[in-house]
Amino acid sequence: MSSDIDTTPPRTSDRGAATRGALLAAARDVFCDAGFAQAAVTDIVAKAGASVGSLYHHFNGKADLYLTLFEEFQGRQQERTRKAINAVREAGESDPMRQFIAGAGAYLDGCIEERDVSRLFISGDGPPGFDRVMRQRLNKWARRNAALFHTEGGGVDEALVVVLTGAMAGAVSEVSLSDDADGSRRLADDIMAIVGTIRNPRTEQRRP
Numbered sequence: 001m002s003s004d005i006d007t008t009p010p011r012t013s014d015r016g017a018a019t020r021g022a023l024l025a026a027a028r029d030v031f032c033d034a035g036f037a038q039a040a041v042t043d044i045v046a047k048a049g050a051s052v053g054s055l056y057h058h059f060n061g062k063a064d065l066y067l068t069l070f071e072e073f074q075g076r077q078q079e080r081t082r083k084a085i086n087a088v089r090e091a092g093e094s095d096p097m098r099q100f101i102a103g104a105g106a107y108l109d110g111c112i113e114e115r116d117v118s119r120l121f122i123s124g125d126g127p128p129g130f131d132r133v134m135r136q137r138l139n140k141w142a143r144r145n146a147a148l149f150h151t152e153g154g155g156v157d158e159a160l161v162v163v164l165t166g167a168m169a170g171a172v173s174e175v176s177l178s179d180d181a182d183g184s185r186r187l188a189d190d191i192m193a194i195v196g197t198i199r200n201p202r203t204e205q206r207r208p
Helices: 001-005 012-034 041-048 050-057 063-089 096-113 115-122 129-148 158-177 180-194 201-206
Strands: none
Touching: 001 012, 012 050, 012 063, 012 115, 041 115, 041 158, 050 115, 063 096, 063 115, 063 129, 096 115, 096 129, 096 158, 096 180, 115 129, 158 180
């Protein structure tokens, strides 16, 4: 019986998932070392121990690998943000700006912890049109979290969203490009302290 168990091959779906994961891990290493433009599909499959055919079975090509890595990174960032905001809420924090700062700080922490991919994505060396995708995703992140700030009519403070998005874009760039992790964390803390003072004076004036 034990020999039967030992020789049972893994399920196709398991093998497929393992191959996909190996390709993504290899692509991450190759992109971070060589950049997107200089990365070769042959280098990725060699590092993954896979074949070119298997890469094209799971992905449409090099750009698809890059975009998948970006989407997975953004998913981890969103989860970091969600956990941070929920933690301060559960601790009794009701101020929307303090909640936003908690989430934004977690986002920057993620950029520092995964500096290799964060730096890759803001380097400008990506598939055609990726800069636009990057801006859209950061704007979407800021808009989702700026929903914490409701106007008197129940909408979102659009002016505040623009300011916070710009501040976050600059902060992400600075902490990702720095080689000093401790310095990046201090800078992130200082930036968040300044962002925490931002208010829309017109919105503030309308409040009772």
